[in-house]
Amino acid sequence: MAGKLEGKVALVTGGTTGIGAAAVRRLAAEGAKVYFTGSKEEPARALCDETGATFSKLRVQDAAGWPVLIDEIIAAHGRLDVVFANAGIEAGDGSIEDVSLEGWNGIIAVNQTGVMLTVQNAILGMKRNPEGPTGSIIINSSMNATRPLGNYVAYSVTKAAVCALAKSSAVYCGQKKYKIRINAILPGVVETPLITQIMNAQPDPAAARAMYEGMAPMGRMAQIDEISGLVAYLASDEAGFISGAEIAIDGATTAGMMGV
Amino acid sequence: MELGSQRLKGRVAFVSGGLRGIGLACAERFLAEGAEVVLSDLDAADSETAVEVMGRLGQAASYVSANVAKEEDWERAVALVQERHGKCHILVNNAGIDLTGPVESLSMDGWRRIMSVNVDGVFLGVKHFTPLMAESGKYFRGGSSIINVSSIMGLVGMNEVSAYNASKGAVRLFTKGIAIEFAQKQMPIRANSLHPGFVKTPLLAAGFQRWVDQGFAEKPDDLVAGVVGMTPIGRLADPSELASAAFFLASEDSSYMTGTELVIDGGYTAQ
Numbered sequence: 001m002a003g004k005l006e007g008k009v010a011l012v013t014g015g016t017t018g019i020g021a022a023a024v025r026r027l028a029a030e031g032a033k034v035y036f037t038g039s040k041e042e043p044a045r046a047l048c049d050e051t052g053a054t055f056s057k058l059r060v061q062d063a064a065g066w067p068v069l070i071d072e073i074i075a076a077h078g079r080l081d082v083v084f085a086n087a088g089i090e091a092g093d094g095s096i097e098d099v100s101l102e103g104w105n106g107i108i109a110v111n112q113t114g115v116m117l118t119v120q121n122a123i124l125g126m127k128r129n130p131e132g133p134t135g136s137i138i139i140n141s142s143m144n145a146t147r148p149l150g151n152y153v154a155y156s157v158t159k160a161a162v163c164a165l166a167k168s169s170a171v172y173c174g175q176k177k178y179k180i181r182i183n184a185i186l187p188g189v190v191e192t193p194l195i196t197q198i199m200n201a202q203p204d205p206a207a208a209r210a211m212y213e214g215m216a217p218m219g220r221m222a223q224i225d226e227i228s229g230l231v232a233y234l235a236s237d238e239a240g241f242i243s244g245a246e247i248a249i250d251g252a253t254t255a256g257m258m259g260v
Numbered sequence: 261m262e263l264g265s266q267r268l269k270g271r272v273a274f275v276s277g278g279l280r281g282i283g284l285a286c287a288e289r290f291l292a293e294g295a296e297v298v299l300s301d302l303d304a305a306d307s308e309t310a311v312e313v314m315g316r317l318g319q320a321a322s323y324v325s326a327n328v329a330k331e332e333d334w335e336r337a338v339a340l341v342q343e344r345h346g347k348c349h350i351l352v353n354n355a356g357i358d359l360t361g362p363v364e365s366l367s368m369d370g371w372r373r374i375m376s377v378n379v380d381g382v383f384l385g386v387k388h389f390t391p392l393m394a395e396s397g398k399y400f401r402g403g404s405s406i407i408n409v410s411s412i413m414g415l416v417g418m419n420e421v422s423a424y425n426a427s428k429g430a431v432r433l434f435t436k437g438i439a440i441e442f443a444q445k446q447m448p449i450r451a452n453s454l455h456p457g458f459v460k461t462p463l464l465a466a467g468f469q470r471w472v473d474q475g476f477a478e479k480p481d482d483l484v485a486g487v488v489g490m491t492p493i494g495r496l497a498d499p500s501e502l503a504s505a506a507f508f509l510a511s512e513d514s515s516y517m518t519g520t521e522l523v524i525d526g527g528y529t530a531q
Contacts, residue, residue, distance in 0.1 A: 166530075167527075167530040167531075170492055170527045170530050171492050171527060171530055171531050173492065174491070174492020174493060174494060174526075174527050175492070177494065179493075181493070181527075188516075216443070217439075217440045217443035217444045217518075217519070218443040218516070218518065219443070219444070219446060222516040223516075226515050226516040227516070229508075229511075229512075229513030229514060229515070230508075230513070230514065230517070232513070233508045233513060233514075238501075238504040238505075238507075238508070239501075239504070239505070240493075240501055241457075241493060241497040241498075241501040241524050241525070241526050242505075242522075242523070242524050242526075243492060243493055243526060243527040243530070244492060244527035244529070244530025244531075245522070245523045245524075245525075245530070246523075247520065247522060247523075248517075248519075248520045248521075249514075249516055249517050249520065250516070250519075250520075251443060251516050251518060251519075252436070252439045252440050252443045252518045252519030253519075254519070255436035255439050255440055255518070255519025255520070256436065256440045256519070
């Protein structure tokens with residue numbers, strides 16, 4: 001496939017599995033040089049072999065690690081064009097009544113502070129591009145930003161927070177005349193390894209699958225490569241007038257009311 | 261997915277308001293991607309504009325003179341697409357007009373007219389193309405795709421723009437309604453709305469000229485400068501940037517997107 005991202009350098013956080021891995025594959029297929037972060041080394045090695053991408057074992061909440069990675073990318077390729085802030089967790093979450101402070105703080109650290117650090121360091125990296133500050137930053141939020149889950153309070157809150165982060169950063173880049181676009185995408189239920197694991201852990205996995213599939217009027221979950229189509233579009237110059245947007249990709253789930 | 265990738269080969273698209281602005285840009289882009297395109301507008305088929313544009317677009321494009329507010333014109337348009345192509349995968353309901361002024365000064369005729377074009381026109385297009393698109397959509401991943409052109413004025417209000425606000429807001433929610441309906445019935449049609457900000461189109465130029473005539477500004481360029489100054493990206497959109505969004509929504513790359521609003525405003529409404 002002739003790529004629409006030829007000559008661009010991209011970074012995907014949380015790229016070892018699921019939506020992140022699909023984005024690594026797609027961005028590489030479109031011609032970008034791709035870096036990705038994550039914690040699972042084995043799938044990371046396989047993905048590097050498959051796509052020619054480069055893996056860095058950075059944790060997104062590690063503020064000190066970020067400048068090192070950005071320096072490494074720019075030293076190797078001289079630029080940074082696309083950053084997909086995808087890394088996120090939900091482990092340790094609960095309802096407002098039962099979430100532990102430790103669980104809450106852990107999720108805030110990755111999903112909110114980690115995304116802030118990703119966007120901050122992405123902008124600092126993109127400012128070093130030879131032609132001046134240019135690039136596209138895509139934040140992976142969730143439909144739960146607008147339709148919060150009762151049993152995942154920290155997850156829901158952080159996903160809403162990063163939408164405001166996208167808008168604030170987009171407006172700021174405009175004020176500074178940076179040609180850096182920042183958008184948030186809000187996927188519905190995506191059939192990731194994580195969801196598969198959750199379904200299979202239920203007493204009745206088939207019923208769990210039917211429940212997830214039934215959440216979207218479309219009657220199915222998204223496949224991971226359906227999310228990377230939107231990521232590739234927003235990454236490209238074709239989306240040059242889109243910034244500060246929240247884009248739902250959820251099979252019409254949030255277009256209407258739950259369960260109707 | 262770069263320009264001219266032929267990723268819409270085998271598809272047929274219908275674009276209303278196709279002779280100028282965003283509609284024309286969509287038609288050009290779909291053709292460049294390998295689709296066959298039928299476009300409609302109010303101009304007579306032998307008018308100077310229609311002849312010039314159609315001559316330039318070439319053999320894969322055809323034209324039907326039609327008023328989107330008239331149901332019989334849509335019946336004729338669908339019959340023509342059916343006869344010429346036997347299928348339709350992409351519908352861009354783009355034709356639109358504007359109306360501005362203090363609400364107490366708007367005439368009932370003016371209100372009816374903007375509703376008839378901007379709202380009735382979208383409803384009728386969807387109503388009459390749905391059966392053909394439901395059948396045609398079975399054969400491609402992502403199915404058929406309806407792209408309704410709303411506006412940021414369908415998301416936020418503006419001084420003396422109330423009628424246009426109402427019409428574009430209607431397009432936004434009509435789109436969500438049909439998206440859910442098609443999805444729940446497992447009909448292979450997706451439906452999404454586009455929300456352009458300020459785009460370099462004849463509609464924008466005419467609107468700004470009217471404001472100049474009404475004394476809101478000395479010259480249209482002053483209004484453009486004002487808008488550009490308020491837009492984080494710092495410029496107007498080019499119609500081709502709306503066409504690239506329409507192409508994305510038409511392609512299988514957006515196969516899980518339906519009932520969504522895609523805002524393309526350079527960050528204007530993020531502030």
